[in-house]
Amino acid sequence: MKILLVDSVHPSLVNQLTIAGFECHEKYNLTYQDAIAIIPSYEGLIIRSRFTVDDHFLTTAKKLMFIARAGSGMENIDVARAQKKGIACINSPEGNSEPVGEHALGMILTLLHNIHRAGKEIREGKWDRKGNSPTELMNMTVGIIGYGNTGSAFARKLHGMGVKVLTYDKFKHDYTDKYVLESTMANLYDLCDIVSFHIPLTKITRFMANTEFFEKFRKNIYLINTSRGEVVKTSDLLLALESGKVVGACLDVNEFEDKTFNKLTNVEGNPVWNKLLEKPNVILTPHIAGQSNNSMIRHADILYHKIIQMFPH
Structure with a gap:
């Protein structure tokens, strides 16, 4: 399973997913249009808040099986539309x-x-x-x-x-x-x-x-x-x-x-x-309440376990 990461996350997430057999591509400078161009090749998307995952994006993502947000809020993802398309939506509110x-x-x-x-x-x-x-x-x-x-x-x-x-x-x-x-x-x-x-x-x-x-x-x-x-x-x-x-x-x-x-x-x-x-x-303060070093590690660990539970390798 190929996973596209468009926002930086703690390195442990990529490390654990790779060891588990997932193919992870880290592309942290993509614009929305850049991502649209390549998302048809991916089964998984890991994001924070880089862009809005809207209906057009979801329609283009023909193979997408899950979207994982490193964090709690899901307002940048059209969750209802994704779920109608059978795409699992995962987040990690416990992390921070x-x-x-x-x-x-x-x-x-x-x-x-x-x-x-x-x-x-x-x-x-x-x-x-x-x-x-x-x-x-x-x-x-x-x-x-x-x-x-x-x-x-x-x-x-x-x-x-x-x-x-x-x-x-x-x-x-x-x-x-x-x-x-x-x-x-x-x-x-x-x-x-x-x-x-x-x-x-x-x-x-x-x-x-x-x-x-x-x-x-x-x-x-x-x-x-x-x-x-x-x-x-x-x-x-x-x-x-x-x-x-x-x-x-x-x-x-x-x-x-x-x-x-x-x-x-x-x-x-x-x-x-x-x-x-x-x-x-x-x-x-500049939106830092949940940005502790430990919370970044927890987000990664929580997402890893949720992903492999849904898609065991």
Whole structure:
């Protein structure tokens, strides 16, 4: 079986697949059109976010038997169409859930304890203890929207921090445990101090966090997003920050990322983006929550085992 790899993955994946008898071709600089030209020769495709695997691509891929994404989100793959064509769709959401949980916790503690701001001020010669007094996480209520791999990892990290954790997941039921209390969105709107997104990007979740969403919360809230940038409408978030409805935000992802997540688009001269950058109560990181060295190894190992289970050699 010939496998085309169009995005870089940990070398262990290629090594293991080759030992197992698969023929792996690493072509990490292909454009969509380049891939279209050669995909008819391949039975397998391994991708992250290089391009969209759409209906035209799938129709061209006459021999394709599986698509494996090294990561969790599948929004760049037309999964429904692929499955209709008998193409298996595989991903590895288990691979980076732990670092995402750690990152979410680290970001909210950085914000609540003014760590980033205080460090910047010290470098500027300012020593302000009173102005940088921390806000305690303990006794807050944290709402987790989406209780899959990353949502449950975040809940485990919060365990022992003295917080109450409520979760809402549209597709899961009866999962209350020692870490979380299964809840409803109505309860999250009523009780939460902090809200964290751990959901895929779909037509339903795109710009879910908008003005209407923020206004439903009884309290002023802190927002965490380590899922997908377009879950949050940045212009509406900015309005909520300016009004105080959102006290602070932790954004590892944002709507101005391009499809590969490797750069920003449409930010030069963008007043929304520029105003967001000016906010001292916004913590930003460049979509790195799940990018630990260990997670890359885990993605490779998980995909390898899923592939050989489906297509034993």
